[in-house]
Amino acid sequence: MPRPRPFTTAVGVLLLVIGAAAALPLWVMWLAPRTQLVHTYAVYAASFIPYVALPTLVALLGLVLLARRLWRWVATGVLLFALICFGLPLLGTFPDDPGPAGDLQFLSINAQFGQVEVTDIEALVEPGTDIVAITEYTPELERRIADSDFGREFPHRVGEARPGADGTAVYAREPISLIDQHNGWAVNLLVQPTAQDGIDYTVAVVHPVAPTVGPDRWDADAHGIAAWLRPHVQPRFVAIGDFNAAREHVTMGYFRDIGLTDPQFSLTLGRSMLAKWQPTWPVGAKVPPFVRIDHVLVPQHSTFASNRYRDLPGSDHRAVLGGIFPGR
Incomplete structure (x- = not known):
């Protein structure tokens, strides 16, 4: 497999750094919720946990661009797996507004x-x-x-x-x-x-x-x-x-x-x-x-x-x- 071109490498580094910098704190605060209490800004940042898929996918795409030979196939597989995991919950129905039923x-x-x-x-x-x-x-x-x-x-x-x-x-x-x-x-x-x-x-x-x-x-x-x-x-x-x-x-x-x-x-x-x-x-x-x-x-x-x-x-x-x- 040919060596990545400088432009591809630069884009990969940029995506990996930006994606990881955004995703890692969100994953930590989601998996260890008490870490949200370290600072008020951490509480605010935790509001974006529902969006964690976006920076995670960006970081994985950067990894695909940077990886070489067999590792690129591994990174691509991880990216596809993440797309499936994050994408499947988005599938489903958008039912018409039924109105509030109940006693x-x-x-x-x-x-x-x-x-x-x-x-x-x-x-x-x-x-x-x-x-x-x-x-x-x-x-x-x-x-x-x-x-x-x-x-x-x-x-x-x-x-x-x-x-x-x-x-x-x-x-x-x-x-x-x-x-x-x-x-x-x-x-x-x-x-x-x-x-x-x-x-x-x-x-x-x-x-x-x-x-x-x-x-x-x-x-x-x-x-x-x-x-x-x-x-x-x-x-x-x-x-x-x-x-x-x-x-x-x-x-x-x-x-x-x-x-x-x-x-x-x-x-x-x-x-x-x-x-x-x-x-x-x-x-x-x-x-x-x-x-x-x-x-x-x-x-x-x-x-x-x-x-x-x-x-x-x-x-x-x-x-x-x-x-x-x-x-x-």
Whole structure:
């Protein structure tokens, strides 16, 4: 086999260096999640773990260009194997929007310091929506809702309004009970709506602190919320809200440890990974949404959730419309 030309070698070195420099930290933070806590920037970088395939393939392509003789065939085989492993999950269906089915239907929004318009919240509410969960719920937003058609349509409320991003509330068409409240960085609620078709559901609305305050506090707040939820997790349970973490972040592991799972990935076999993965933040920024930090978590094999994602003017998060019902 002829010796690689200088241009081929230069391109190979460039691709290998750039790809490896981007891929290796992501692989380390994915396989050893506690390494994300070394610095706030590491937490931010871990948001890109879902994209790890891209720099990995770039690095492998660079290796193919640099390898010689038999090693080039080996590198090519590794590249093809990686393409298959990364590409197969992208295959599958992109089903039409089925709407949120289930016994209990919800809308979960982040009001971004309470600045969203009530009419925009109303526009997302559907006839079957039973509860509306609002994080970053402020006294000013509370007053505007009280004077609105939305407030009259959802007259029952639990929660606490606070200035800034700390408040949380749940509005309901029917009476709703507050089971418990956890005051971490923000208000976290555990509520029980009116039974749906004779079935009682427990709903947690959570809002851990963002990593901007530092990785240790971000980690501790999420860990505290998960520990608070642990004794309440039962077959008819769902946790919704702004988790300030992607599925691959270390803090989401605390919720998996108490038996919660993301039904988008565990119970929707046959769908393309692109259909399952729905980035929700940041909306309205100079870059499109690239990370999903707004989640719906349920106990594995006991409750199923069907989710949709919608833009909400005035918020930097996409809203989540969903429904939950007993798993089969």
